[in-house]
Amino acid sequence: MKRLSAFNVVSLTLGFAFLYIPMLILILFSFNESKLVTVWAGFSTKWYGELMQNEAMLQAAWVTVKVAVFSSTIATVLGTMAAYVMVRGGRFMGRTLFSGMIYAPLVMPEVITGLSLLLLFIGIGLDRGVLTIVLAHTTFAMCYVSVVVSSRLATFDRSLEEAALDLGCSQAQAFRLVTLPIIAPAVVSGWLLAFTLSLDDLVIASFTTGPAATTLPIKIFSAVRLGVSPEINALSTIMIGIVTVGVISASLISKRALVKQRREEQEAVRTA
Amino acid sequence: MGADLAIPVFEPWTDPQAKPLIQFQNVTKRFGDFTAIDDLTIDIFEREFFALLGPSGCGKTTMMRMLAGFEAPTEGKIFLAGQDIAPVPPNQRAVNMMFQSYALFPHLSVWENIAFGLKREGLPRNDINARVEEMLRLTRLEKFARRKPHQISGGQRQRVALARSLAKAPKLLLLDEPLGALDKKLREETQFELMDIQEKTGTTFVIVTHDQEEAMTVASRVAVMDNGKVMQVATPADIYEAPNSVYVADFIGDVNLIEGTVTATGEGVYALHWREGAAPLVVKSPNTISDGQIAHLAIRPEKVTISADKPESADNAVQGKVLDIAYLGNLSTYHVELPTGDVIKAQTANTRRISRRAYTWEDTVWLSWTATGGVLLGE
DSSP states (O other), rough: OOOOOOOHHHHHHHHHHHHHHHHHHHHHHHHBBSSSTTTOOOOHHHHHHHHHHOOOHHHHHHHHHHHHHHHHHHHHHHHHHHHHHHHHHOSOTTHOOOOOOHHHHSOOOOOHHHHHHHHHHHHHOOSSSSHHHHHHHHHHHHHHHHHHHHHHHHHHOOOHHHHHHHOOOOOOIIIIIIIIIHHHHHHHHHHHHHHHHTOOOOOHHHHOOOOOOHHHHHHHHHHHHOOOOOOHHHHHHHHHHHHHHHHHHHHHHHHHHHHHHHHHHHHHHHOO | OOOGGOOOOGGGGOTTTTTOSEEEEEEEEEEEEEEEEEEEEEETTTTTTEEOOSSSSHHHHHHHHHHHTTTOSSSEEEOOOOOOOOSSSGSSSSSEEETTTTTOTSSSOHHHHHHHHHHHOOOOOOHHHHHHHHHHTTTTTTTTSSOOOGGOOOOHHHHHHHHHTTTTTTSEHHHHHHHHSSHHHHHHHHHHHHHHHHHHHTTTTEEESSSSHHHHHHHHEEEEETTTOOOOEEEEEHHHHSSSSSHHHSSSSOOEEEEEEEEEEEEEEEEESSTTTSHHHHHHHOOOOTTTEEEEEEEOOSSEESSOOOSSSSEEEEEEEEEEEEEEEEEEEEEETTTOOOOEEEEEEEOOGGGOSSSSOOEEEEEEEEESSSEEEEO
């Protein structure tokens, strides 16, 4: 292992401190005995227990997961279709306009997206609730999925699809049997991205939500306005834990797959 | 040996009764302003191993993609076994293609790759198994059936691609630079393997290549292409020994081109006046050239003999000085500069060890060749 120079150690420490000290404080105080958030009174896990008793919190968590699963799934289907047409459709009329419009929501202020969706739902008389949040999240998550999938499709060897056609596939079969399995990792990461975006969205959800559908970010935000409780810290710690486990295991799995493939390739070259 | 044991010569193109498997009739293909194929008419016969040879951008790949169904001709018609294939989509053509990149499906095993086309036909499972096993045997891949494409070597991948494209027993197999990704030794072995498989299966092969040695080795006939036009279609020997144009002569192998004015001196015998004051060159040529026309004598370096003394009875002999020697191991090519400033290449087989070489740089030597050694090509 190479030793780091003093300068590198300092920059590394500063960088990580900047990123992680707020979260560390949050995690630390979630194990605080005292009800006062800023006063340390000894270690305890009682706020986790109380959280499990909090019906409203659990209800909000369930709504959030439901919204995230549905919206990210629909967004993945639509985003993948859009990406496929953009990359594979050739130079059809209005292609530049369409591809620009797909990416516009990426830079659109969330307040505007939320407000315009709210106006639309009121206009068509759709009752606000889980359905409207799902629709709203699908709208903005779709463009993220399409960005991820189209960058994979752009490097996709076109002759693979031609080979499938040549061997007797229809266009649809070629997509289902060849293209989709190969771009699956990109589709999955697009789904994960959409899922996390939906999970932590506050602005758009608060515009499009109704009385019956409170998501976790909305719940946390409104609770914090009445004062930060250690219960919220506990909830946030759980969420950090879930995300950390997810990210680490995903990167471990992909790294192991890569190492395995490298080894197999080397073996093939040796035995050839 | 009786005459009845002689192997029949395979040359359906000389038989006016033979029906071609593929016919291109005045086919033109344009991409915007660019003409990739220019009014092309060509016949390819069943069981042929037909090579499309030319530099990149000459239209050979476009021709192949039109046969596969990935491009449609702008004008003209293409017939496969007498049927116009323009309205037939690629997945319904009795044509399969082996891609330059092999295009093996990375998520499927070797076995599943080969079975892919058969499954689309909805064949019974037993038939599919039998056919895949047969293909694995043909391409000597039995041991690798369960492996994924990234787990096998380049040469093995090439064989999987071949097996997959042959599995559906197509009438016509298209091969796009099939050996381009292999190193030289493996490529040479694989050329013979390809010829062997082509003979065993009796499939018509059309191969696209920019490698002239490959085309000469494998093909029954070669079409030399340039800028969307076919310059010459002939057997490898005819392409080499009797090119019909300066372009073909120059593209295939090494050649000396000597320009001059022609006068006829007898039946098929011509004198080429190539330099003021130099003796005219004697050429016997099947091509008819009218008096006073400017023509090129194309003569291959190995048909030019190099000697220290003036040869007794040569139709043509010129004297010069050795300018350069390209030593290739088995052969040496001598670049000889004539007093006129022209450089003529002469090639000899190195039948002796290099230390015993007879000529070296700056030596004065004689070059000679027979009247039939080269061909006369008009402008």
